[in-house]
Amino acid sequence: MAVKEKPMAQEVQKPGWKSIPIGGLILRGGSAEEFQTGDWRTEKPVWDGEKCTNCYLCWVYCPDMSIVLEDGKVAGVDYDHCKGCGICAAVCPPKVRAIEMVLDRE
Amino acid sequence: MGNSALNEAVKSVALTGNEAVANAMRQVHPDVVAAYPITPQTEIVQIFSTFVADGLVQTEFVPVESEHSAMSATVGASAAGARAMTATSANGLALMWEVLYIAAGLRLPIVMPVVNRALSAPINIHCDHSDTMGARDSGWIQLYSENAQEAYDNVIQAVRIAEHPEVNLPVMVMMDGFIISHGMENVYPLADEEVRKFVGERKPHYTLLDADNPITVGPLDLQDFYFEHRRQQAEAMFNADKVVKEVADEFAKLSGRQYDFFEAYQLDDAEMAIVVIGSTAGTAKYVVNELRAKGVKAGLLKIRMFRPFPAARLREALTNVPAVAVMDRADSLAACGGPLFGDLRAALYSAGKRPLMNNYIYGLGGRDVTLDHIRTVYQDLEEMLRTGEVKREINYLGVRE
Numbered sequence: 001m002a003v004k005e006k007p008m009a010q011e012v013q014k015p016g017w018k019s020i021p022i023g024g025l026i027l028r029g030g031s032a033e034e035f036q037t038g039d040w041r042t043e044k045p046v047w048d049g050e051k052c053t054n055c056y057l058c059w060v061y062c063p064d065m066s067i068v069l070e071d072g073k074v075a076g077v078d079y080d081h082c083k084g085c086g087i088c089a090a091v092c093p094p095k096v097r098a099i100e101m102v103l104d105r106e
Numbered sequence: 107m108g109n110s111a112l113n114e115a116v117k118s119v120a121l122t123g124n125e126a127v128a129n130a131m132r133q134v135h136p137d138v139v140a141a142y143p144i145t146p147q148t149e150i151v152q153i154f155s156t157f158v159a160d161g162l163v164q165t166e167f168v169p170v171e172s173e174h175s176a177m178s179a180t181v182g183a184s185a186a187g188a189r190a191m192t193a194t195s196a197n198g199l200a201l202m203w204e205v206l207y208i209a210a211g212l213r214l215p216i217v218m219p220v221v222n223r224a225l226s227a228p229i230n231i232h233c234d235h236s237d238t239m240g241a242r243d244s245g246w247i248q249l250y251s252e253n254a255q256e257a258y259d260n261v262i263q264a265v266r267i268a269e270h271p272e273v274n275l276p277v278m279v280m281m282d283g284f285i286i287s288h289g290m291e292n293v294y295p296l297a298d299e300e301v302r303k304f305v306g307e308r309k310p311h312y313t314l315l316d317a318d319n320p321i322t323v324g325p326l327d328l329q330d331f332y333f334e335h336r337r338q339q340a341e342a343m344f345n346a347d348k349v350v351k352e353v354a355d356e357f358a359k360l361s362g363r364q365y366d367f368f369e370a371y372q373l374d375d376a377e378m379a380i381v382v383i384g385s386t387a388g389t390a391k392y393v394v395n396e397l398r399a400k401g402v403k404a405g406l407l408k409i410r411m412f413r414p415f416p417a418a419r420l421r422e423a424l425t426n427v428p429a430v431a432v433m434d435r436a437d438s439l440a441a442c443g444g445p446l447f448g449d450l451r452a453a454l455y456s457a458g459k460r461p462l463m464n465n466y467i468y469g470l471g472g473r474d475v476t477l478d479h480i481r482t483v484y485q486d487l488e489e490m491l492r493t494g495e496v497k498r499e500i501n502y503l504g505v506r507e
Contacts, residue, residue: 017334017341022274023213024335025312026322 033081035066041084044104045077051098058088058099121149122295122381123254123286127193127279128153130261132163133301137308140168140179142199142472145231146283147221157387160169173198177205177356179305184205184214185323186341189265192215195283196223196237203241209276210245210339212323215268215308218246219261222384223283224302224471232472233283237382241444245248245339247277247346252369252387254291256410257281259363265305266353282385284472296361303369304360332459343414367416368388369408371396371422376405378429379452383409386475387470404484409446417450417453424450425457429487431504437467443500444489464489479504 019057046090052074060069062098066082076090085091121129129149131139131371139158141151158167166183176192183190194202199220209216220238224230238248249264251257257279264277267300272296296304312321327335347367354365369387372394373379378392397404407423424430434444434453442448445463454460466483469475483503490496 011500015334020331020334021312022335022338022342023211023323024325024327024331026325027312027319029320031322049412053346088369 006007037079037083038078038080039074041079043084043086043101044075044079044098045082045088046099046102047074047076048098049074049076051096053093053096053098055093055096057091057093061087061091063087081088120290121254121260121295122222122288122290123257123281124148124149124221124288126151126258126293126295127232129155129295131159131191131202133296133298134189134262134265134305135163135302136165136168136169136191138180138183138190138215138449139191140170140183140190142170142173142176142194142198143198144173144195146223146233146287146375147193147195147219149287150219157218159397161250169363172495173201174205177202177209178236180216180218181205181206181209181212181214184209184216185212185313186315186409187308187310188369189269189308190214191218191222192240192420193219195221196231199237199241202347203244204403205208205246206241206246206276208324211335213274213277213342215274216260216262217268217279218276219257219279219281221287222280230471231232231283233285233385234435234470235280236436237436238278238280239276239438240444242413243399245275246372247275247342247343247350247411248363248411249271249283249411250278250280250383250409251286252385252408254281254286254289255363256295256365257286259294259361260410261441262301262304263304263350263353263357263365266308266356266364267346269308270349270353271311273342273349275339275344275346277341280384284371285385293375294361294363300360304357344412348417365410367409367411367419368423369406369410371406371408372438373405373423373427374409375403375405376430378491379405379407379424379427380431380433380487381407381409381424381446382433383412383446384435386435386480389477390480391477392431393477393484396477397484402484402488404487410417412446415449415453417449418451421453424448424454424461425459427461428454429490430461431466431483431487432463433466433468433483435467435469437470443467447500462494462496464490464496464499464501470505473504473506498500 066078180190250258260279270279358364433446443465
């Protein structure tokens with residue numbers, strides 16, 4: 001079976017050794033957000049706003065701060081950073097079951 | 107002299123190598139010293155702890171539970187902007203192993219005296235260079251000392267070399283276990299004020315404690331950037347060559363003692379030479395004098411800076427010496443000679459003229475190196491010169507068969 005090759009993404013030229021900070025230092029705070037870990041995921045949590053009671057347990061337990069709140073209410077999942085660990089689905093109360101893990105495939 | 111501070115009016119004092127180095131550390135006055143005892147280094151941190159207890163320094167003295175922790179605490183303190191030091195020997199250095207690379211990779215200007223001692227097993231507390239030779243590729247600058255005076259002077263210069271903005275690398279300062287560390291010699295110390303002025307204050311570019319300019323130290327560095335950071339480290343090692351010379355010249359103005367990458371002793375017109383590191387150079391110089399008195403053109407080259415390896419300068423210094431014996435107080439156990447032999451031969455490969463060279467592994471585990479041992483090496487060199495042949499490339503000097 002022939003494998004269909006994806007076209008190579010345009011490679012962005014990264015800075016060289018002469019211009020980057022020595023020792024691998026990062027010279028500002030909050031840069032972890034730029035590292036998108038969402039593509040590590042095998043399963044993704046699918047959140048159902050109809051069932052959710054806003055108990056915040058998923059928000060408390062999420063190790064990647066990927067449960068998004070808006071105006072104090074759960075509003076969904078940050079799929080750029082969610083690694084699909086499934087903790088949110090596991091802690092969602094049995095009577096609620098507002099989060100379901102599904103295979104993350106196109 | 108013992109444990110008390112040096113009297114600044116005194117011109118020369120009798121000191122052991124450990125006392126001289128502990129006093130250099132007192133005069134450098136680091137912000138943090140992490141300490142764990144190991145023979146024969148123990149006295150350095152023990153004497154330094156009395157300086158702390160007596161209020162002669164305001165150093166934060168951190169007694170830790172292992173050498174791995176000693177180097178880790180030093181790394182943390184240095185990343186926080188402190189001038190941080192520790193000291194070790196042999197198996198203690200081996201336990202620091204992974205953190206040595208971290209100190210160098212994070213580009214932290216830590217200065218660490220190392221008192222050379224054989225590695226186990228079999229267990230042995232006496233001098234050879236197998237401990238620091240093993241760490242030769244850890245990214246630390248390495249300065250070796252022939253005597254207590256050089257150990258003292260090297261510690262003071264190491265601070266300036268390490269902290270130079272074009273270097274930012276850790277430096278190990280070596281002296282031979284017991285032979286130098288516990289042997290008492292005349293040492294000419296500088297005045298406290300002179301040293302303090304010479305080393306100045308550490309001015310770190312970035313520190314963990316600067317809340318207005320938050321930084322991350324040691325983040326994950328994968329395929330897209332790790333190589334660039336290693337390339338920077340390589341560049342810092344190239345830069346160190348220039349800085350070591352600058353610092354030596356400035357130190358010479360202060361002390362009257364001129365240091366170089368290596369010492370060439372009677373080498374200019376030499377027909378045969380020994381290349382050696384550490385205290386054995388003193389013994390070998392005596393034999394050189396003896397031979398010179400008989401009209402034999404014998405010379406010697408003593409390595410001070412082993413990392414970075416001053417390859418081009420060594421090539422220039424040795425290319426015209428017809429016969430060279432390289433003495434290694436460590437066996438790489440690679441079945442092709444000791445570490446100095448390997449590097450020196452590589453350095454001379456591209457020379458127009460190459461000496462006949464052989465290698466002597468000697469003095470392992472503190473085995474005495476006598477004048478007679480050195481005499482036999484020069485006798486071998488004379489034969490090499492006469493026959494134009496290297497009879498045996500790798501030799502073990504002073505071992506029973």
